Amino acid sequence: MQKVFLLLLMLIYISGCTSEKKDKKTKIQTENKVVIKDTINKSQIEDTIINTEVIENKKAEDSILDSTTRKKVEKEIKDKTPVKEETTETIVPTVIKKIRPDHSGWNLLTKKHVSASGKVNYNGFKSDISKVEFYLKQLEQTSPQKDWTKNEKLSYWFNLYNASTIHLVATAYPLKSIKDINNGKPWDKKFIKSGHRTYSLNEIENTIVRPNFNEPRLHVAFNCAAVSCPKLLNEAFTPTKLNNQLDKLSKTWINDSTKNKITENTIEISKIFEWYNVDFKKGIITFINKYSDTKTNESSEIQYLEYNWDLND
Numbered sequence: 304m305q306k307v308f309l310l311l312l313m314l315i316y317i318s319g320c321t322s323e324k325k326d327k328k329t330k331i332q333t334e335n336k337v338v339i340k341d342t343i344n345k346s347q348i349e350d351t352i353i354n355t356e357v358i359e360n361k362k363a364e365d366s367i368l369d370s371t372t373r374k375k376v377e378k379e380i381k382d383k384t385p386v387k388e389e390t391t392e393t394i395v396p397t398v399i400k401k402i403r404p405d406h407s408g409w410n411l412l413t414k415k416h417v418s419a420s421g422k423v424n425y426n427g428f429k430s431d432i433s434k435v436e437f438y439l440k441q442l443e444q445t446s447p448q449k450d451w452t453k454n455e456k457l458s459y460w461f462n463l464y465n466a467s468t469i470h471l472v473a474t475a476y477p478l479k480s481i482k483d484i485n486n487g488k489p490w491d492k493k494f495i496k497s498g499h500r501t502y503s504l505n506e507i508e509n510t511i512v513r514p515n516f517n518e519p520r521l522h523v524a525f526n527c528a529a530v531s532c533p534k535l536l537n538e539a540f541t542p543t544k545l546n547n548q549l550d551k552l553s554k555t556w557i558n559d560s561t562k563n564k565i566t567e568n569t570i571e572i573s574k575i576f577e578w579y580n581v582d583f584k585k586g587i588i589t590f591i592n593k594y595s596d597t598k599t600n601e602s603s604e605i606q607y608l609e610y611n612w613d614l615n616d
Contacts, residue, residue, distance in 0.1 A: 340609075342514060347355050370415040403455065404445040409462055410539035421534025423616050427472040435470050442466070446498030454542035457516060461524040461540045464507050466497045471504075472528050473615070480612045481528040490527075519582045519590060523552040530611040531573060556600075557594040562608070565597050571606045 412434060416427035428435060442463050449454045468481075471492070475484055484494045490504040502511075512521055523533040524540065533556040540548055556573075557563055564571040576587050583590045587605065592598050 385397075397437050401449075402445055402568055404442055404459060404462075406458065406462055406539035406541055408434060408441070409466055412438070413535070413537045413539060417535050417537035419537060421537075422616060423469070423528070423535055423614075425469075425473050425476040425614075425616050428469050429476055432470070432473055435466060435473070439463070439466055439470065443498070446500075454541060454545045455515065457512070457518065457521070457524075458540040458542050460507055460512050461521075463495065463497060464504060465524075465526050465535060468504060468526060470574040476557050478614065480614055482612055513579075513582060517584070518549075519584070520549040520553050522579060522582070523556050524549060526615075528615055530613045530615050531608070532615065533562070533575075534559075535615065554594040557591055563591075564608070565591060565595050565599055566603075567597065568600055568603050569606075570599050570603050571608050574607045574610045577607045 314447070324481075399579040412431060416431070442459065445459075447459050451459075460513070471484060471489060471494070472478070472481055479486070481489050490508075493501050493503045493506075495502045495504070495507065506527055508521075512518070512525075524536075526532055526535040528535075533552060536548060536552060538548075562573050570588070570591065571592065572587070576583065580587065586601075588601055588603065590601060
């Protein structure tokens, strides 16, 4: 009985040990599993972190590559694009400016110092002599050119002649006659500048205008500062008005009984027609009848009136 009891105890003991071992083994396996699981989880996390870093690095790398590539492409485009050179040069369109004299100054002076009947206030011109000189200087610097029209040239020479005559008389004023200047030969005095040349009144009239323009009305345009001379126009000659101005002066001169006396059969006219007979190519009577209120016969006898050289003041 005792032996059986002992055997039973041994079996219980062995069974307990086995169970303990099994429990320990199970515990160890469980712990191992936990460790392995932890290891796996850690590894996975590490792998995830590594993969994430790789992905991020790859993205960054790709970004860098893209940036580098973009910059490279931009540089290539820039290198191939022509560079526009900067310049400070101002491009001015070609403009051909027609330089013409300004007659407005002379226009103002004549309106101020010449009456409608042609009386000249030489004292007035003398007080404005600097303005006359300024106008003459303008004409000097704008002498006629080949591309000027006939009327532009004639207006220039008429105004230059008259302004120069006024200057000549006004600077010597008071005097009784223009013939009191330069020993009775005021028209031969060379003092008128135009361009690079200096002229006398005679040269302007007799070597420039008369031979080159075929214009008989020039004799009402040139003023010789004398009573018997056609009246001085109290405005400047201008190209656009020239023909009307010359016609008006011609009509006034021809019908002025103190300078021309015209009837149907007899005419007593200015000595200008005698001195410059060749300029009236269509004939003196033809010219007179064009402007006279009284028409005279072509066969009328012509007589010339004495010329009064007293100053036209």
